[in-house]
Amino acid sequence: MNGPLENKMASSNINGKGQPKSSKPRMNRKISSPMNPAFMTSAPGKVIVYGEHAVVHGKAAMAAAISLRSYLLVTTLSKSQRTMSLEFPDIGLSHTWDIDALPWSTFSHPSKKKMYYDLVTTLDPDLIEAMQPHLSDVSPEAKGEHKKIHQAAASAFLYLFLSLGNQSFPGSIYALRSTLPIGAGLGSSASISVCLSSALLLQIRTLAGPHPDQPSEEAELQVERINRWAFVAEMCIHGNPSGVDNTVSSGGKAVLFKREDYTRPPKVIPLRNFPELPLLLVNTKQARSTATEVAKVGALKESLPVITEAILNTIDAVTESAYKLITSGSFSKEDPHTTETLGKLMNVNHGQLVSLGVSHPRLERIRELVDLVGVGWTKLTGAGGGGSTITLLQPDASPKALEELEEKLDAEDFERFETTLGGDGVGVLWPAVLRDEGEEEGGIEIDQQKFLEAEGEAGVESLVGVRGGREKRDGWKFWRV
Ligand SMILES: Nc1ncnc2c1ncn2[C@@H]1O[C@H](COP(=O)(O)OP(=O)(O)OP(=O)(O)O)[C@@H](O)[C@H]1O
Numbered sequence: 001m002n003g004p005l006e007n008k009m010a011s012s013n014i015n016g017k018g019q020p021k022s023s024k025p026r027m028n029r030k031i032s033s034p035m036n037p038a039f040m041t042s043a044p045g046k047v048i049v050y051g052e053h054a055v056v057h058g059k060a061a062m063a064a065a066i067s068l069r070s071y072l073l074v075t076t077l078s079k080s081q082r083t084m085s086l087e088f089p090d091i092g093l094s095h096t097w098d099i100d101a102l103p104w105s106t107f108s109h110p111s112k113k114k115m116y117y118d119l120v121t122t123l124d125p126d127l128i129e130a131m132q133p134h135l136s137d138v139s140p141e142a143k144g145e146h147k148k149i150h151q152a153a154a155s156a157f158l159y160l161f162l163s164l165g166n167q168s169f170p171g172s173i174y175a176l177r178s179t180l181p182i183g184a185g186l187g188s189s190a191s192i193s194v195c196l197s198s199a200l201l202l203q204i205r206t207l208a209g210p211h212p213d214q215p216s217e218e219a220e221l222q223v224e225r226i227n228r229w230a231f232v233a234e235m236c237i238h239g240n241p242s243g244v245d246n247t248v249s250s251g252g253k254a255v256l257f258k259r260e261d262y263t264r265p266p267k268v269i270p271l272r273n274f275p276e277l278p279l280l281l282v283n284t285k286q287a288r289s290t291a292t293e294v295a296k297v298g299a300l301k302e303s304l305p306v307i308t309e310a311i312l313n314t315i316d317a318v319t320e321s322a323y324k325l326i327t328s329g330s331f332s333k334e335d336p337h338t339t340e341t342l343g344k345l346m347n348v349n350h351g352q353l354v355s356l357g358v359s360h361p362r363l364e365r366i367r368e369l370v371d372l373v374g375v376g377w378t379k380l381t382g383a384g385g386g387g388s389t390i391t392l393l394q395p396d397a398s399p400k401a402l403e404e405l406e407e408k409l410d411a412e413d414f415e416r417f418e419t420t421l422g423g424d425g426v427g428v429l430w431p432a433v434l435r436d437e438g439e440e441e442g443g444i445e446i447d448q449q450k451f452l453e454a455e456g457e458a459g460v461e462s463l464v465g466v467r468g469g470r471e472k473r474d475g476w477k478f479w480r481v
């Protein structure tokens with residue numbers, strides 16, 4: 001059976017299959033004091049329903065959280081252990097920094113120091129430079145794309161840690177597992193960014209809650225702070241993010257998102273009555289980097305500015321039409337005409353993304369297979385260039401045709417996902433103890449060994465999952481906005 005590492009990365013040029021772990025996870029260290037119990041954070045992936053890429057250029061996008069999530073377990077070490085460790089087995093990354101050797105003087109210099117409530121919209125080149133010597137010894141044996149994946153995750157953590165922490169920060173281990181495929185357009189980087197940002201903000205004790213009777217304005221402020229720092233981590237991972245992924249991952253549910261001015265917070269409209277659309281989510285297993293795909297569109301805009309801007313504007317019009325339809329008083333998802341309009345808009349949006357040059361033959365093959373059986377409307381979702389598609393299924397799609405489609409997708413080695421849209425955003429499990437409903441007392445204490453050894457995505461989901469397949473789990477808490 002595949003272990004977590006083998007399962008995670010798609011079989012492509014950034015293949016993580018069978019990568020040796022950099023070193024064995026350190027699972028035998030002495031763990032937290034009762035004052036600093038081990039705790040967890042978790043955040044969802046997302047699908048972009050309309051408007052990816054255009055959103056990087058100031059247009060609107062509509063996106064919703066999905067039920068696949070990342071989970072981060074934080075274990076505080078005893079006072080004498082002055083190290084910060086990352087255990088990210090999904091990508092085969094294991095690294096430890098000596099806290100006292102990190103570039104504190106640069107990060108805490110008055111001209112550079114940021115506060116936990118600040119809005120940071122660009123990475124500081126001096127800070128990036130100061131981090132370099134501490135990143136160059138991360139996975140020195142890794143090569144090519146594999147190395148980039150490690151560097152991206154390590155730099156996201158280090159930039160946040162050095163910005164939010166200080167030299168007297170307690171030594172800690174950050175163990176991360178995700179049920180999301182990586183580089184598949186489903187927001188894996190945003191979900192780990194939200195996990196890291198919320199964990200560090202909790203460790204420096206700047207977050208209130210989450211607790212059940214928290215006023216919603218307070219909850220909103222906490223989520224906003226997490227989201228701002230998650231955006232910083234996203235900038236470390238993919239250069240020029242719009243912020244839509246981390247916004248959905250932090251707040252959950254579904255939103256219309258637009259960032260016209262990068263020096264100001266984006267405009268985010270929650271879509272409270274976002275319909276539970278019957279969606280089929282398919283991964284090409286062709287991993288790619290969001291940074292590369294975003295750069296492709298940037299390059300097209302430079303070489304064909306007028307045409308590219310025109311395409312981006314028509315994408316905006318598609319997103320706007322879908323938004324108007326969903327928020328109109330007469331909207332009903334039972335109405336086949338409405339579904340058909342949303343579906344046609346998805347098809348148009350896909351065509352626009354093809355013109356921007358971010359499709360891939362495997363994405364086109366999924367479209368072809370769906371079109372051949374005629375069960376719905378398909379578009380790529382996320383950055384494209386591989387990654388995933390979403391298909392809005394026709395309400396009257398015949399079960400036989402659907403079965404036929406599933407067989408074909410399986411035969412051609414595509415990966416189908418079942419997921420629900422619009423779930424919770426960032427969650428906290430403090431301390432790391434879970435109890436299933438009906439269980440008498442005690443509950444399961446999640447320690448690093450259990451967490452790192454859980455078998456595959458299903459093992460992670462069943463051990464620490466927000467639902468874990470059960471009706472209700474006691475322990476995970478969310479800021480309710
Ligand atoms: N489970 C994970 N463990 C460690 N690092 C991860 C994990 N998931 C994502 N990452 C980091 O995020 C990067 C992938 O980000 P990228 O934005 O390219 O893809 P994505 O977020 O899955 O897709 P999209 O942005 O299109 O939704 C990886 O290279 C890695 O650095």
Ligand SMILES: C[C@@](O)(CCO)CC(=O)[O-]
Pocket residue numbers: 048051052053054055056185187240241242243244245290294382383
């Ligand atoms: C391609 C893109 O629009 C969506 C990636 O999920 C990039 C971004 O918004 O940061």
